[in-house]
Amino acid sequence: MDFRPTEEQALLRRTVRAFAETEIRPHVREWDETQHFPSELVPRLAELGLLGIQIPEAYGGAGMSAVDYCIAIEELARVDPGVALSVAAHNGLCSAHIFMFGTEAQKQRFLAPLARGEKIGAWGLTESTSGSDAAGMRTTAVRSGACWILNGSKTFTTHGRVGDTLVIMAVTDRAAGRKGVSAFIVERGTKGLSAGKKEDKLGMRASDTSEVLFDQCQVPADHLLGEEGQGFVNTMQVLDAGRIGIAALAVGLAQGAFEAALGYAQERKAFGRPIGAFQAIQWKLADHATRIEAARLLTYRAAHLKDVDRSARTTMESSMAKLYASEIAVRVADDCVQIHGGYGFVKDYPAEKFFRDVKLTTIGEGTSEIQRLVIARELLK
Secondary structure (H helix, E strand, C coil): CCCCCCHHHHHHHHHHHHHHHHHHHHHHHHHHHHCCCCHHHHHHHHHCCCCCCCCCHHHCCCCCCHHHHHHHHHHHHHHCHHHHHHHHHHHHHHHHHHHHHCCHHHHHHHHHHHHCCCCCEEEECCECCECCCHHHCCCEEEEECCEEEEEEEEEEEECCCCCCEEEEEEECCHHHHHHHEEEEEEECCCCCEEEEEECCCCCCCCCCEEEEEEEEEEEEHHHEECCCCEHHHHHHHHHHHHHHHHHHHHHHHHHHHHHHHHHHHHHCEECCEEHHHCHHHHHHHHHHHHHHHHHHHHHHHHHHHHHHCCCCCCHHHHHHHHHHHHHHHHHHHHHHHHHHHHHHHCCCCCHHHHHHHHHHHHCCCCCHHHHHHHHHHHHHC
16 A cells, blocks of 8 residues: 555645645634634635535536545645635535435536535534434425425534525435435525524634524425435435545644644743653654544545545445544644643634634534444444
8 A cells, every 4th residue: 555645645735735824824813703704715715626626527626536635624624624614514515415416417507516616515414403313303395296395494504604505404204214304405595495593603613504494495396316215325425425524624623733732842941941842742742643643544544445436335434534533633632722831721822723623523424422333333234
């Protein structure tokens, strides 16, 4: 196995890192404090191909690999995990769902504008009463002539207020259980669709997270995404790949927190020496550098398997990567604050933001507990 990046991958990393340093870093604190979704970044992200990373060129995408996707998400998260989360949700959830299960007509109409960055995507699964138990959702879709009528709500929806194209899961046959859930494409401006409460989040505040409400929302019949009753099954397949993106986000966040801690340890002096000269700090840095690299390799393995066979399931590998990378990122962010001491508790330094941002990685797209359940099921089946 060759772990060396290709020349193209090395260039991609340099390009995205330079973009993040120049276009994002100067605004990180401002966007965090105001919860500003940086729509002004969208055209620049599109120019770099970062809004259609894995989508084929035929549909307006960049046609890059799953490993390339991880590299791009890492480099964004190293500077601002909130921006990385928006890019990951747009690519790995909404766009991916349409690409994997949409008809050719749906791909041309809905996927291509998403991949070109002309529209922003959202993906609605979670509800106030159904998170990990996604099959217990209450949002319904009832066929009425040439339309489906959606009623209900989704919560914790990334881009719930700013998304142009939404993929929404709804119950079409309650008696069928998980086989009674279907997916629908809903366009912003559709009558009966509205944005609800914008969440005031602990971290990743530059990424819009809101409720989405449906009140007699009429969706054309040809907006059914995939086969009727297969929405939940398809969702699990989308999440297999989506979790690789969240793992990459966690790796990038951990890398950013580690670099902040390392730089501070080299500059801050105590008892006449840089604190990095003390073994207590050295061991923290050594352990975290090792853990981050292990998380990165787990993530790249899952991505590589997806590249080798796009139709293959990477359920266990994706969950392992997401579980380990997210929990390691929490530990790195925690010690980043600890190494900064009192300065880790104030907003003048990046440590406290990494600390706030990181917790979502152990919750979003399946909690750590759900990842352990998934892994155990794969081992025991």
